[in-house]
Amino acid sequence: MRSHRVSITPTDNTPLPQSVGEAAKLLGQAISQVQRVIVGQEHMVQQLMVALLAKGHCLLEGVPGVAKTLAVRSFATVVGGDFARVQFTPDLVPSDIVGTRIYSAKAETFEIELGPIFVNFVLADEINRAPAKVQSAMLEIMAEKQVSIGGKTYPAPKPFIVIATQNPVESEGVYPLPEAQRDRFLVKVDVPYPRGNEELEILRRMSVTPPEADRVLDPQVVRHLQDMASNVFVHNLVAEYIVRLVLASRNPADFDMPDLAGVIQIGCSPRATLGLVAAARALALINGRDYVLPTDVQAVAKDVMAHRIVLGFDAVADNINPTDVVDRILAMVPAPTPVWNKEQRQASHQQHAHQPGRA
Structure with a gap:
């Protein structure tokens, strides 16, 4: 297993948006920052933001090399908070991702070592390469937003989102996600090949020093935006x-x-x-x-x-x-x-006034 954890500390306090217009403007800035790095794939970037605001998880499916991992990494940078990338392999065990009890000889007791998924954003790279036990462990943290280790429950941080990727073309060493696991993902996005003009822009943009995204949000702002979305x-x-x-x-x-x-x-x-x-x-x-x-x-x-x-x-x-x-x-x-408004309601009543039999 390869895991990579990054803590993105806000440099300033982003003001909380008070209106829908302010929220839309802030979200537009965040999406545009991701697309400074990612060429095309507008639908994928938008659905990542939809999953975050809806407090859901996202599954990205596409062949290797279509910028799935880069998009998630850039998205986590823009949104702020802690980010961890876990490369799933067939030899993983559940304790590799959720944590385990470790005996401390100095204290002569067991201590809990939490796994890499206790962050705001988890990138589960090639999740379908993990065996069934690991996928069931992921199911608990995705569904319950908590993990039980040694009889004690540890909640996930807020916000918390799992963004998983999978390769649809390989069948060797792959454990297909069961229906129960797929159902836990709010959205599943198919990531296609870029179009010709986008491929040319990728060549132009990435053949020199690649652009980097700037942070726009932070966890507190994200939680506020999630509350606004739910209302x-x-x-x-x-x-x-x-x-x-x-x-x-x-x-x-x-x-x-x-x-x-x-x-x-x-x-x-x-x-x-x-x-x-x-x-x-x-x-x-x-x-x-x-x-x-x-x-x-x-x-x-x-x-x-x-x-x-x-x-x-x-x-x-x-x-x-x-x-x-x-x-x-x-x-x-x-x-x-x-x-939606009085004028439309009156127009609708006038339109159907002469049709008393209409439902």
Whole structure:
């Protein structure tokens, strides 16, 4: 196992944003600092911020060399706090990451040595190379935000986020993540190859002294932004839309998609419902709004839902992608048109006044 731990000490106290506009401006500065280093991959960088604001974890999947590790390292620098990178290998044991009891001959007693994951940001590099026992240990810290060692519980620091990477093309020496482990990740982001113009910019930018990101936030500001995100308003129509999307993944025939009944073996869990709300709220805050639109839900739906859908054997054999299934669900489940202000409400009443039979 190789681990690398960095403590990023704030040089000044960043003022807490008091309005949604101030929060959006601060988050925009943080995202732009990451993209000083990372060429392209705007969606990945945005989803990292969404996962942080929603108090969730993020799984990045892509072939080697597409800047997954560099993006996470730059993101941790911009956000501030403690950062640790753990390279997962097949010979890891749980105590390598969570810690263990060590006998102290001087004190003639056992002392607890905490592992490298007790930081604000954990980069679990190639998490699918770790054996099942290590993955179960990661499951506890991700789900409960705490670890039990020697009968005593040690809480994780706040904020706490696990950003894991995995390589989808290798099969030797790999332990695929079980469904329960994947479900603990709020979002799973597929990281593609850069486009041609981005590849040229990578060559230009990285062939000399690479740029470095500057710190914009600190843990106290992050906790405040997380509280602001959790208070973003969700209209009842939007909440019902989220529920319908999840239900459509479980019973597609009820939503005029009988052909998907044989494709989907297991639909999304209730954790996906909560994840859609949390991620949509975070995206709304990033976009400078204190309310969620259906477009926010649609923008995060694939990253929140796709890795929670288990396809049947025939669908896997036919190379059907879960993201295509989510696209189909988004296309078939109609989005609502919430009424946000008095003028829109009056216009809606006038439009439907002559249609008394309309629901």
